[in-house]
Ligand SMILES: Nc1nc2c(ncn2[C@@H]2O[C@H](COP(=O)(O)OP(=O)(O)OP(=O)(O)O)[C@@H](O)[C@H]2O)c(=O)[nH]1
């Protein structure tokens with residue numbers, strides 16, 4: 001199926017992404033095949049408040065990127081995330097509808113994903129989905145996070161270039177500062193820029209960047225540019241695509257790309273370590289030994305922490 | 318957490334919701350979308366003015382389990398079978414389910430022409446979910 005996806009069969013790629021979402025042995029096996037072939041694509045993350053225009057921008061950006069692609073490449077991959085209902089597990093995935101209005105269908109592959117219980121604005125399957133799209137040569141891959149009140153910081157750990165979308169009247173600089181914008185944004189976009197207050201929003205951002213700018217000697221510094229867009233008619237999108245390209249070049253030239261990817265790999269590996277150790281621990285807690293230890297905790301002759309250490313004793317040497 | 322809509326292997330169903338053709342509004346479609354979400358379905362909401370081509374494109378990329386079409390005009394007898402044929406021609410094995418106010422005599426014809434199920438406006442959540450589940454190939 002992987003070979004069929006490489007050959008450009010969209011249905012096969014759609015199935016592969018389902019395997020990624022389901023996880024388990026089939027997901028792991030797929031990661032095994034995809035990983036050696038991945039590592040080439042530029043990952044762009046878009047985040048911002050609900051309704052800020054992330055999907056419309058993503059669609060436009062994908063159109064700009066696919067227009068610039070080489071003939072022998074499949075084009076642009078998009079993963080758009082919407083929240084799952086915590087109560088029913090269902091979701092309404094409504095990003096695609098905005099993109100379909102502006103997208104070049106030939107050169108774009110759009111996959112909608114529900115968070116399925118993940119917090120932080122992403123789905124657990126996002127790194128795996130990027131890996132598969134990357135491995136079948138989609139480049140760039142654009143990730144749209146869930147729209148949330150505060151800007152989602154998790155995306156910065158996943159994307160090479162993080163774009164933060166704000167709108168006129170979205171709040172003052174102090175609030176934005178609190179939300180941790182300064183650290184995560186590589187590019188700011190003031191969308192709905194045709195509306196009153198757009199230049200105020202821009203000024204607030206400038207101010208905030210001035211306050212927060214503490215370039216350290218010897219550490220490469222990138223000052224996030226602020227772009228004005230009207231995504232509905234495409235104004236400012238070419239400039240945005242241009243800035244993404246500049247940031248990509250900057251990342252490559254300064255070695256920052258390697259740094260970011262390494263910390264991403266590390267994060268993913270450690271996440272899996274947590275998962276595996278947790279599984280071992282839970283299994284052992286059910287064993288006779290575990291039940292005995294829990295009894296000692298109940299009798300107050302052992303603390304829960306000591307019981308946990310005892311349970312994993314051989315692994316903690 | 319309800320698992321009413323979980324597919325047989327415990328994964329949520331992924332269902333495309335769309336309306337074909339040029340006319341109409343999407344109020345009804347939105348109600349159905351919410352109903353399905355509340356039953357645990359992942360709804361890929363495409364909304365109005367879709368064509369068979371845009372729906373097929375989405376169904377492939379989203380790996381959809383079913384395609385739900387809302388029909389509130391007289392075109393259902395041509396549009397729905399056309400959708401069924403487009404799915405077949407694309408080599409997909411995805412059921413097409415039609416919802417809307419459909420006269421009884423037309424329901425038989427739609428089912429004959431390959432529509433997997435027809436649901437009236439009064440269908441309950443359980444009926445809708447059962448219809449989807451029964452038509453999704455296992
Ligand atoms: N006036 C104006 N409206 C816009 C602009 N960009 C997007 N919109 C509209 O804003 C609404 C929300 O746009 P989306 O692209 O869905 O926003 P989003 O951030 O993806 O929303 P969520 O995914 O729900 O958080 C839609 O009705 C768009 O048509 C713009 O530049 N100007």
Ligand SMILES: [Mg+2]
Nearest residue numbers: 054055094095
């Ligand atoms: Mg969106």
